Amino acid sequence: MEYNPAVFTTADRKFKKMEFITKAGSLQPQAEDAVLYLLPANAQPGADQTAALLFASLTEGDTFAAAQTMSEGKLRPVAVCRPAGLERADLEKAAAEAAAWAQRQASVAVDFSVLDETAAALAAEVFVLAFGAAVYRFDRFKKEAKPAKLQNAAFYAPEHAAAVQTALTAAEAALYGINLCKDLGNTAPNVCTPQYLADTARAEAEKFGATAKILGKDYIREHMGAFWSVAKGSVQEPFLIELRWTGAADPEAAPVVLVGKGITFDSGGISLKPGEAMDEMKYDMCGAAGVISAFAAAAKARLPINLVAIVPTCENMPDAGASKPGDIVTAMNGTTIEILNTDAEGRLILCDALTYAAQFKPAALIDAATLTGACIIALGHVASGLMANNQDLADRLLAASRKSGDKLWQLPLFPEYKEQLKSNFADLQNIGGRPAGTITAAAFLSHFTENHPWAHLDIAGTAWKSGKEKGATGRPVPLLLQFLRDWA
Numbered sequence: 001m002e003y004n005p006a007v008f009t010t011a012d013r014k015f016k017k018m019e020f021i022t023k024a025g026s027l028q029p030q031a032e033d034a035v036l037y038l039l040p041a042n043a044q045p046g047a048d049q050t051a052a053l054l055f056a057s058l059t060e061g062d063t064f065a066a067a068q069t070m071s072e073g074k075l076r077p078v079a080v081c082r083p084a085g086l087e088r089a090d091l092e093k094a095a096a097e098a099a100a101w102a103q104r105q106a107s108v109a110v111d112f113s114v115l116d117e118t119a120a121a122l123a124a125e126v127f128v129l130a131f132g133a134a135v136y137r138f139d140r141f142k143k144e145a146k147p148a149k150l151q152n153a154a155f156y157a158p159e160h161a162a163a164v165q166t167a168l169t170a171a172e173a174a175l176y177g178i179n180l181c182k183d184l185g186n187t188a189p190n191v192c193t194p195q196y197l198a199d200t201a202r203a204e205a206e207k208f209g210a211t212a213k214i215l216g217k218d219y220i221r222e223h224m225g226a227f228w229s230v231a232k233g234s235v236q237e238p239f240l241i242e243l244r245w246t247g248a249a250d251p252e253a254a255p256v257v258l259v260g261k262g263i264t265f266d267s268g269g270i271s272l273k274p275g276e277a278m279d280e281m282k283y284d285m286c287g288a289a290g291v292i293s294a295f296a297a298a299a300k301a302r303l304p305i306n307l308v309a310i311v312p313t314c315e316n317m318p319d320a321g322a323s324k325p326g327d328i329v330t331a332m333n334g335t336t337i338e339i340l341n342t343d344a345e346g347r348l349i350l351c352d353a354l355t356y357a358a359q360f361k362p363a364a365l366i367d368a369a370t371l372t373g374a375c376i377i378a379l380g381h382v383a384s385g386l387m388a389n390n391q392d393l394a395d396r397l398l399a400a401s402r403k404s405g406d407k408l409w410q411l412p413l414f415p416e417y418k419e420q421l422k423s424n425f426a427d428l429q430n431i432g433g434r435p436a437g438t439i440t441a442a443a444f445l446s447h448f449t450e451n452h453p454w455a456h457l458d459i460a461g462t463a464w465k466s467g468k469e470k471g472a473t474g475r476p477v478p479l480l481l482q483f484l485r486d487w488a
């Protein structure tokens, strides 16, 4: 079936509308509610006998058990969740099991009454994100949508309602960003074009009171030689997206600037990729999706920071006008680049976006990109790669990673790696050979970020899953949003 992009607009993007609420009193389930008790290992189960029996039935290592009980002449599903501890990772593991059960119920009442304030707030965040992930569907291209049954979840934390409510509101903003990121990544590349990405970014920014500026082909061709060298091989018009949120008390305060790689389809260009799994190259805009979505979530949460998001977006295609291996192009800052492989295009569009970002005098400059297959070899699908020219910024990102559970691992950026980018014919070449491919890509970008604290996130292994569970993960939205919250 052919999809006409014109038929799908940003308005088609619809999330499952789930309602999350906090209740101040002790557990009082409605007639239709399923009930879930969160009971850490040393907890005393309350008056609910079914819950007490389930809790007692859990053997070593079990975290979840469910049953049905009669309540007012109706069957009521009851479950207990026993995390191994109250660290985030423990809660996440238990919440994922609970969410698989919860998504089959129409509404769930969750009892947090045995938790202290810190644990209740963290659990609220983790459970909102787990329930949100469990009910996420991407069915806009299917004739029939099959949404999850779960409509709402109420959290009962009698003594800590205010803290739970704050955590819940923050988690809802994060979930909004994660869902937006997944939707953008999953959307077919004939629909999610650079134009679509620009339209969506503008709509999302304006929805939350931020501003958008979109520059098109003429600006890019005239000023951004490296970016243009990638874009010119496609019939799709490239765009440079700029979003601005002024939330800090001082509107002139130096902003955090996020830059995201937005290749809406990467064929490799003239250095064509092999055909196998090439459909997954629609995910080569996940850096852009992550940056736009973290921006939207930050604006939705009205974070008191100044934030700029920059996204260069185009296709990488092998058209008659496409760049060839051996071509030399001039980047926005005057650096000449010999293109030895047209599939190393991400760094070509990013380097001009990073030069463009300098005008904002960023307090921190962070780019996110599905940049190198080498990063998947190094870190697999578990951790994103981090490289930085400033250790304080790297440490802040690592702290945000530990706090959000969105895993990150730092790789070195020693000056020696720059040697691999020396060209006989230009200032730089766009590939550094097989050794340390993730680092030499970052070393290339570092050439364009010398005047600012800068960090690079390689999300090639973490932005989407392949195989049966194929789909965008929503990463690195949790990491970026946590970083921005901590910055505020």
Ligand SMILES: [Zn+2]
Binding pocket: 266, 268, 316, 342, 343, 344, 345, 346
């Ligand atoms: Zn590529």
